[in-house]
Amino acid sequence: MSTGGVDPITLAVIWGGLQSIAVEVGTTVHKTAYSEQAREGQDFSVAVFDPQGGMVAQGPYSPGHMGAMSFAVRNALAAHPAETLKPGDAILLNDPLLGSGHLPDFFITQPAFVHGRLIGFVVNILHHTDVGGQRPGSQGVVGIFDYFQEGLRIPPTKVWKEYEEDPGLIGIIAANTRTPEKVLGDLRAQRSALRVGELRLAELVERYGVETVLASMAEILARTEANMRAAILDIPNGTYPFEDLLDDWGPGTDPLRVAVTVTVKDDTVEIDYAGSSPQTASGLNSYINYTRSYSYAAIKCLTDPYGPMNEGALRPIRVEAPLGSFLNPRPPAGGGPRAIVCYRTFEAVIGALAPAVPERVVAASSHFANPTFGGFDPNRNRRFVAYELILSGTGARASKDGCEAMASAFNASNIPVEAQEANHPIIVERFELIRDSSGPGKFRGGSGVRRDTRFLATEGKFTNLAERQRFPPYGLFGGKPGKRGRTVINPGPNERLLHSKESSEFAYGDVISFQQPGAGGYGVPAERDPQKVLNDVLDDFISLEMAREAYGVVIDPRTWTVDEAATTRLRARMRITGTPPMVTR
Amino acid sequence: MTFRIGFDVGGTFTDFVLQTSSGELHTGKRLTTYPDPSVACLEGLDELIGRVGVIWSDLGQAVHGTTLGSNIVIERKGKNVALLTTKGFRDVLVIGREKRYQVYDLQIEPPAPLISRRLIREVPERILYDGTVLLPLDEGETRRVVRALAAQGITTIAVSLLHSYVNPAHEMRVAEIIHEEAPEIAVTPSHEVSPTFREYERTSTTVINAYVMTAVREYLRHLQDATARRGSRARLFVMPSSGGIATAEAMQRYPVRMIESGPAAGALMAAVYGELTGHRDLIAFDMGGTTAKLALIEKGKPFTASTFELHKVGFAAGSGIPMNIQAIDLVEIGAGGGSIARATMGVIAVGPQSAGSMPGPACYTRGGCEPTVTDADLILGYLNPDFFAGGSIRLDVQAARRAIEDSVARPLGLPLAEAAWGIHQIVNTNMELATRVVSIERGRDPRDLAFIAFGGAGPVHGCRLAQALGIPRVILPAAAGVTAAIGLLAAEVKFDVGRTYVRKLEDVDLAYLNRIFAAMEAQAVEVIRESAVRGEITLQRWADVRYLGQGFELNVPVALGTLGAGDLVRLRQSFDEAYAARYGYANPKEPIEVVNWKLTALGAGPKVSLPKSDPKGPGNALKASRQAYFPERGGYIDCPVYDRYRLGPGTELTGPAVIEERESTTVLPPGCVARVDDYATLLVKVQPFS
Numbered sequence A: 001m002s003t004g005g006v007d008p009i010t011l012a013v014i015w016g017g018l019q020s021i022a023v024e025v026g027t028t029v030h031k032t033a034y035s036e037q038a039r040e041g042q043d044f045s046v047a048v049f050d051p052q053g054g055m056v057a058q059g060p061y062s063p064g065h066m067g068a069m070s071f072a073v074r075n076a077l078a079a080h081p082a083e084t085l086k087p088g089d090a091i092l093l094n095d096p097l098l099g100s101g102h103l104p105d106f107f108i109t110q111p112a113f114v115h116g117r118l119i120g121f122v123v124n125i126l127h128h129t130d131v132g133g134q135r136p137g138s139q140g141v142v143g144i145f146d147y148f149q150e151g152l153r154i155p156p157t158k159v160w161k162e163y164e165e166d167p168g169l170i171g172i173i174a175a176n177t178r179t180p181e182k183v184l185g186d187l188r189a190q191r192s193a194l195r196v197g198e199l200r201l202a203e204l205v206e207r208y209g210v211e212t213v214l215a216s217m218a219e220i221l222a223r224t225e226a227n228m229r230a231a232i233l234d235i236p237n238g239t240y241p242f243e244d245l246l247d248d249w250g251p252g253t254d255p256l257r258v259a260v261t262v263t264v265k266d267d268t269v270e271i272d273y274a275g276s277s278p279q280t281a282s283g284l285n286s287y288i289n290y291t292r293s294y295s296y297a298a299i300k301c302l303t304d305p306y307g308p309m310n311e312g313a314l315r316p317i318r319v320e321a322p323l324g325s326f327l328n329p330r331p332p333a334g335g336g337p338r339a340i341v342c343y344r345t346f347e348a349v350i351g352a353l354a355p356a357v358p359e360r361v362v363a364a365s366s367h368f369a370n371p372t373f374g375g376f377d378p379n380r381n382r383r384f385v386a387y388e389l390i391l392s393g394t395g396a397r398a399s400k401d402g403c404e405a406m407a408s409a410f411n412a413s414n415i416p417v418e419a420q421e422a423n424h425p426i427i428v429e430r431f432e433l434i435r436d437s438s439g440p441g442k443f444r445g446g447s448g449v450r451r452d453t454r455f456l457a458t459e460g461k462f463t464n465l466a467e468r469q470r471f472p473p474y475g476l477f478g479g480k481p482g483k484r485g486r487t488v489i490n491p492g493p494n495e496r497l498l499h500s501k502e503s504s505e506f507a508y509g510d511v512i513s514f515q516q517p518g519a520g521g522y523g524v525p526a527e528r529d530p531q532k533v534l535n536d537v538l539d540d541f542i543s544l545e546m547a548r549e550a551y552g553v554v555i556d557p558r559t560w561t562v563d564e565a566a567t568t569r570l571r572a573r574m575r576i577t578g579t580p581p582m583v584t585r
Numbered sequence B: 001m002t003f004r005i006g007f008d009v010g011g012t013f014t015d016f017v018l019q020t021s022s023g024e025l026h027t028g029k030r031l032t033t034y035p036d037p038s039v040a041c042l043e044g045l046d047e048l049i050g051r052v053g054v055i056w057s058d059l060g061q062a063v064h065g066t067t068l069g070s071n072i073v074i075e076r077k078g079k080n081v082a083l084l085t086t087k088g089f090r091d092v093l094v095i096g097r098e099k100r101y102q103v104y105d106l107q108i109e110p111p112a113p114l115i116s117r118r119l120i121r122e123v124p125e126r127i128l129y130d131g132t133v134l135l136p137l138d139e140g141e142t143r144r145v146v147r148a149l150a151a152q153g154i155t156t157i158a159v160s161l162l163h164s165y166v167n168p169a170h171e172m173r174v175a176e177i178i179h180e181e182a183p184e185i186a187v188t189p190s191h192e193v194s195p196t197f198r199e200y201e202r203t204s205t206t207v208i209n210a211y212v213m214t215a216v217r218e219y220l221r222h223l224q225d226a227t228a229r230r231g232s233r234a235r236l237f238v239m240p241s242s243g244g245i246a247t248a249e250a251m252q253r254y255p256v257r258m259i260e261s262g263p264a265a266g267a268l269m270a271a272v273y274g275e276l277t278g279h280r281d282l283i284a285f286d287m288g289g290t291t292a293k294l295a296l297i298e299k300g301k302p303f304t305a306s307t308f309e310l311h312k313v314g315f316a317a318g319s320g321i322p323m324n325i326q327a328i329d330l331v332e333i334g335a336g337g338g339s340i341a342r343a344t345m346g347v348i349a350v351g352p353q354s355a356g357s358m359p360g361p362a363c364y365t366r367g368g369c370e371p372t373v374t375d376a377d378l379i380l381g382y383l384n385p386d387f388f389a390g391g392s393i394r395l396d397v398q399a400a401r402r403a404i405e406d407s408v409a410r411p412l413g414l415p416l417a418e419a420a421w422g423i424h425q426i427v428n429t430n431m432e433l434a435t436r437v438v439s440i441e442r443g444r445d446p447r448d449l450a451f452i453a454f455g456g457a458g459p460v461h462g463c464r465l466a467q468a469l470g471i472p473r474v475i476l477p478a479a480a481g482v483t484a485a486i487g488l489l490a491a492e493v494k495f496d497v498g499r500t501y502v503r504k505l506e507d508v509d510l511a512y513l514n515r516i517f518a519a520m521e522a523q524a525v526e527v528i529r530e531s532a533v534r535g536e537i538t539l540q541r542w543a544d545v546r547y548l549g550q551g552f553e554l555n556v557p558v559a560l561g562t563l564g565a566g567d568l569v570r571l572r573q574s575f576d577e578a579y580a581a582r583y584g585y586a587n588p589k590e591p592i593e594v595v596n597w598k599l600t601a602l603g604a605g606p607k608v609s610l611p612k613s614d615p616k617g618p619g620n621a622l623k624a625s626r627q628a629y630f631p632e633r634g635g636y637i638d639c640p641v642y643d644r645y646r647l648g649p650g651t652e653l654t655g656p657a658v659i660e661e662r663e664s665t666t667v668l669p670p671g672c673v674a675r676v677d678d679y680a681t682l683l684v685k686v687q688p689f690s
Helices: A008-032 A063-079 A168-177 A180-208 A210-233 A288-303 A340-352 A416-421 A532-540 A544-551 A566-576 B040-051 B066-072 B137-153 B170-179 B198-228 B248-253 B261-276 B372-381 B397-414 B415-440 B460-469 B482-488 B509-532 B567-585
Strands: A043-050 A055-058 A090-093 A105-114 A116-128 A156-163 A240-248 A258-266 A267-270 A317-322 A372-377 A382-387 A427-435 A449-455 A456-462 A486-489 A496-497 A503-506 A511-515 B003-010 B013-019 B025-031 B059-065 B081-087 B118-121 B132-136 B156-162 B186-189 B237-238 B284-286 B290-300 B308-310 B321-323 B331-333 B339-344 B347-356 B450-452 B473-476 B495-505 B537-547 B552-558 B592-603 B622-630 B635-643 B652-654 B657-660 B665-668 B675-676 B682-685
Touching: A008 A043, A008 A055, A008 A116, A008 A180, A008 A210, A008 B347, A008 B415, A008 B567, A043 A063, A043 A180, A055 A063, A063 A090, A063 A116, A063 A288, A105 A180, A105 B460, A105 B567, A116 A180, A116 A210, A156 A168, A168 A180, A180 A210, A180 B567, A210 A267, A210 A288, A240 A382, A240 A566, A258 A340, A258 B339, A258 B665, A267 A288, A267 A416, A267 B025, A267 B040, A288 A317, A340 A486, A382 A416, A416 A427, A486 B665, A532 A544, A566 B081, B003 B040, B003 B261, B013 B040, B013 B482, B025 B040, B040 B198, B059 B198, B059 B482, B066 B198, B066 B308, B081 B137, B081 B198, B118 B137, B137 B170, B137 B537, B156 B170, B156 B198, B186 B198, B186 B622, B198 B237, B198 B321, B237 B248, B261 B284, B261 B290, B261 B450, B284 B415, B290 B415, B321 B657, B331 B415, B339 B372, B339 B415, B347 B415, B372 B397, B372 B415, B397 B415, B415 B460, B415 B622, B450 B460, B460 B473, B460 B665, B509 B592, B537 B567, B552 B567, B567 B592, B622 B657, B652 B657
Parallel strands: A267 A317, B003 B059, B059 B237, B081 B118, B081 B156, B156 B186, B284 B450, B450 B473, B635 B657
Antiparallel strands: A043 A055, A043 A116, A090 A105, A090 A156, A105 A116, A240 A258, A258 A267, A372 A382, A372 A456, A427 A449, A449 A511, A456 A503, A486 A496, A486 A511, B003 B013, B013 B025, B284 B290, B290 B331, B308 B321, B339 B347, B473 B682, B495 B592, B537 B552, B537 B592, B622 B635, B652 B675, B657 B665, B675 B682
């Protein structure tokens, strides 16, 4: 194998060095951020790029930002060519087409120089709390027909020049958000992190020399690409179609079709979303960079999860979606709530490849919800905007259950109840798993999570963003789907269902209950080890009834043991002949 | 005349140090016993006390280090432990923080929660973020829940209610009810263990405390009883994870604080050797069979951190069980003698997987056929196949050669020697990155620090690692004297106390602040006095500070004495400076907020003096020569091999050289100069690699 003129040991050292820079940039954002979604939810990403704008190392954050990053940096540099940049300059953009598909994501690209020579870029992207527009949180679905309604749009613009803030631009940003303290605070976190990354990158170059580091960067990309190609070769050649439906794009609308054809040919993968629904007159559209991101992520998961993630890993993969479809909309389509689409593109690719690599795939995960709220907080005498990330379990696997309470395609953390309540007029009333929600299977899916939130706010504005309330997370190879999710206001005898993408008002004291779907199962439920079923009952993940009806396991409620004879009889009756369907919805 | 004793239980060995009233040190070593480590402790203590000729009734102080706590957690050995939460929040442990610790691995499996759902119960109550009671505690329901748990045979209950760090009233009442209903049940309320916000992390800390409580209590009581039966009247002290020492009684209540007791003792031992050789700012580097541990020591004291993660999956951050405890800030990575090397993507990768001691490196010929760092070190001529671990393990050079050929050299098209050298270098690189984490990321330049290397593989790799980092000086203590137990005797009696008083700096009520500092000081000084410290007590104050609106704090020093407005101005300045140093920019116009005010009281223990070495007879230390690989000399050269036990004080050796002792081997690269001091420590002046 070529070494690009760098000995294998130095190359490995530089490789590790670039990776640890990305990690340190991420830690700095996390520790210095102001908003709950950044400092608690970790809804941000970081990476190091080579001087040509190729991503060489990324930090362990949200993959959605990752695939988009390569394109965003190219777009930033198209507007501000590298030769016009000075040390301490940084290019900000949030344009949906040029960036990651919605306005709250601020991409910042900062060059690093050593002795006047460009040695690469440090990049981060952070989901800001609010960038103005129709709804607090800037993620409305209903009533949006273009992105001009979604908030402030920033084309590639220098936000810092030679380490000095541009007060004009900062002033415009502050004037166009409902939460200027959080947005400006998070911008400072992005700035600190980029500065730390720039310093570390310069130190690496000082130590090993410009030529060695640049040659190593090229070599890293070449080797990652070769590695990825070798991993793709392991997947049998073929054309693998898959379809899934999003519930809808607002109250009274039709489902949205995600149609994908994954073609594996030798060492390349082509992902084509032809046949997917047209773009919508709502916020619910996934710009192509975002669609690409989760398509890449799915392939990465199925091929070489521990290999490096950089430009080289993306090269063997092509992602297409018809222009004008909701997975590749034409500007100025709305895109604020596009996060809700990412599980579906990710799972469509995973589902498509299930027949090719059945031992590597997972059934559909519980869907996450990403609602936003705003209003007036009379107790603290101020306006507020907050967001929630309600994550649940992951889909079952060929040889084990899905995980309970674990992010899937979109990788972030939940916001602690105590952090959320300390700053917002919110009281969380429950945060728990939902019994009997997991998709049954030889291996079962993770459970859905329920979070009930009471608002002590006036002028309350609620923007829901949830999915899988109509079409449940699918099971694989005989595994059953998880239970559907729902959103309810004031749960109890007088509860009212809320639509998954509804924009509505709420009154002081109202409780909104997010009840997330359960993840899909894998394999035939009647083949599940009865002891595991018993344990699930003892731990209250499932009820006695579900043990009997879904799994054919009869448990004696006096002794809390499995009634072996009754179980054998019941399972004999449940036995199906023939191969179970690959997908059960 | 009283004497002191320190004993430390490690995974393989239990180490003992006895210091007589005249300051003389005696050491002992025994294999750790399973499942009851106190067997080896007592046998070793009896043996050492008998050998030195002192009597139990003269024992003045016993200090113990143990990994018992973390073993119980990792092996899931805790029993009959339940958790009580606020109604609606029983899944706080199961849900955790939900982030994937490996982004792209669909097969991840995080460690199971310590308490299964069937042993988690809810009580109706609710306190808000500002401490107001929204829903009073339902005492009747609490009693019913406690009775049911008692009937199930529960012996320990962790109680973690929302916002208890602001208002602990409900947790205190629940604890009282448990005492009333089931006095035999031990209780751990979260506000006592970790009075900090973020319910998952606080609950996790509390649950670990409860989980190890019974076993730790039984173990410590058994030790105390057994030593008392032998005539001892001394108090038993235990080293908490933060270093220092605390009474066994305190540790029985807060055993989570001693979860990493053993490694803390190792870092303190490094500090002792640093002090002896005139180096107070150093990096402690401990490389064993499976991992390497690094810690930064500044002004003679190891750095500490306020969070710690136990039982990580593959060393991945975020995969383990989090704890809010003060712990020596150790960076641990999968780099040891048993770390497995392989060829991947055209380069050599080493670890974090380890062959451990079973099957062990290929050269052990115990069934391992993957090449390891030890195999590479053998091929490079650094290790002696007939004198590894004092000759107790015979190393098979052929087996090492085959393993490296098959898995690294041939796939990469490298000659054997270069492949072995590559493995040696790559494991050094991994450790180098970890070293940078403990130094540069904490704002310290490694080139200003000394490097102290120990553990079985530490002295083999220490000088090369120092070369790579530009560290000018390496300290290699003689392994025979190196026991973490020395760190136990060197520890100061230390007590940390803190109060959460969240205020914008300009809103801080100085009178109130002075009152809480005075109260903390009185409490801390009393604890130290109780620990029989007669000398001077040193106080330190700290504040956890952030810009208003942030979620994480930086720790900055606070002046002693009665605080005035000027002290707060200085606090502001030190925060901005610390922030700029760590994060690139300060924001002096932004308001700051102080979250916690902390105080540490330190009482100095008696000084530890090490025994001077007693060489068997200097002059004939050169015992052989063999071919060893030094690339700066063009490859394999004839390299002198010395017997460490015959190197007299003042001896100077210039590399290339290999120095053998029973527990380890020192590799001195070309140009590096080692001098032997009075304690048989090798002080190495490092020659930059050329």
